[in-house]
Amino acid sequence: xxxxxxxxxxxxxxxxxxxxxxxxxxxxxxxxxxxxxxxxxxxxxxxxxxxxxxxxxxxxxxxxxxxxxxxxxxxxxxxxxxxxxxxxxxxxxxxxxxxxxxxxxxxxxxxxxxxxxxxxxxxxxxxxxxxxxxxxxxxxxxxxxxxxxxxxxxxxxxxxxxxxxxxxxxxxxxxxxxxxxxxxxxxxxxxxxxxxxxxxxxxxxxxxxxxxxxxxxxxxxxxxxxxx
Amino acid sequence: xxxxxxxxxxxxxxxxxxxxxxxxxxxxxxxxxxxxxxxxxxxxxxxxxxxxxxxxxxxxxxxxxxxxxxxxxxxxxxxxxxx
Numbered sequence: 033x034x035x036x037x038x039x040x041x042x043x044x045x046x047x048x049x050x051x052x053x054x055x056x057x058x059x060x061x062x063x064x065x066x067x068x069x070x071x072x073x074x075x076x077x078x079x080x081x082x083x084x085x086x087x088x089x090x091x092x093x094x095x096x097x098x099x100x101x102x103x104x105x106x107x108x109x110x111x112x113x114x115x116x117x118x119x120x121x122x123x124x125x126x127x128x129x130x131x132x133x134x135x136x137x138x139x140x141x142x143x144x145x146x147x148x149x150x151x152x153x154x155x156x157x158x159x160x161x162x163x164x165x166x167x168x169x170x171x172x173x174x175x176x177x178x179x180x181x182x183x184x185x186x187x188x189x190x191x192x193x194x195x196x197x198x199x200x201x202x203x204x205x206x207x208x209x210x211x212x213x214x215x216x217x218x219x220x221x222x223x224x225x226x227x228x229x230x231x232x233x234x235x236x237x238x239x240x241x242x243x244x245x246x247x248x249x250x251x252x253x254x255x256x257x258x259x260x
Numbered sequence: 261x262x263x264x265x266x267x268x269x270x271x272x273x274x275x276x277x278x279x280x281x282x283x284x285x286x287x288x289x290x291x292x293x294x295x296x297x298x299x300x301x302x303x304x305x306x307x308x309x310x311x312x313x314x315x316x317x318x319x320x321x322x323x324x325x326x327x328x329x330x331x332x333x334x335x336x337x338x339x340x341x342x343x
Contacts, residue, residue, distance in 0.1 A: 088328070089330060092330070124330070131330050131332035134278075134279050134280060135279065136277060136279055138279035138280060178276065178332055178333065179332060180332070212277065
């Protein structure tokens with residue numbers, strides 16, 4: 033039983049995920065994208081970074097990697113979490129609806145943000161209460177989540193919004209939205225509730241020695257401990 | 261088999277904010293250019309072997325659908341010319 037952290041050319045948060053998992057006493061291994069997918073993987077992380085230099089669009093090249101069909105074949109059977117560039121990969125691969133594109137500000141945003149837990153009915157947020165406000169870091173230039181109105185409405189109806197950017201009190205104001213995402217959406221859930229992507233980095237909010245918050249820890253622990 | 265030059269132009273859908281185009285537009289203004297409605301597009305040019313121009317266009321369209329454009333964000337146009 034181990035978390036497979038898929039390493040594409042240009043991924044750069046894969047080690048962070050393994051370090052965070054180690055800190056939590058979980059087992060995680062990096063898997064190079066051309067290597068065989070580990071059959072005993074009990075969870076998958078698509079990590080952050082700049083896979084393939086963000087050529088064409090962030091995440092689109094990694095989404096074409098053959099290992100993604102292995103990941104897609106396991107959706108619903110093992111939890112899959114895309115983080116930052118991994119969220120962009122997941123959206124480009126179609127494992128969640130919508131797309132992440134250039135921040136409204138056209139600036140790279142690297143800062144701590146607040147996110148409100150919108151649902152606890154996923155392995156990643158099961159340890160929280162709905163409405164909990166998490167402190168998590170972001171680091172992205174293309175985190176603006178976009179989907180047409182119909183898709184966003186369907187996501188809301190199906191309780192498939194994972195996190196929304198908010199202020200410290202949990203209000204989802206435009207001022208608390210770091211990238212212009214529709215509806216302040218910071219993370220969405222796929223067809224299966226054990227498939228999700230999020231722009232903030234839970235692995236960077238896990239080890240207290242290097243982070244002001246450890247609000248990301250339950251997200252990674254939930255990924256590792258869930259039985260889908 | 262005949263060869264065709266296909267050009268795929270990918271643009272953001274109307275209404276999708278383009279911060280890069282806005283930044284470019286601001287830079288043009290600083291250079292003194294009075295202008296409006298700057299739109300950024302990506303153009304891909306590719307040679308395709310096909311029996312007919314229609315088949316070449318269909319191939320280029322599949323390239324756009326599967327990779328070059330993202331249906332959430334983009335529209336695309338295709339032009340095909342015999343090489």
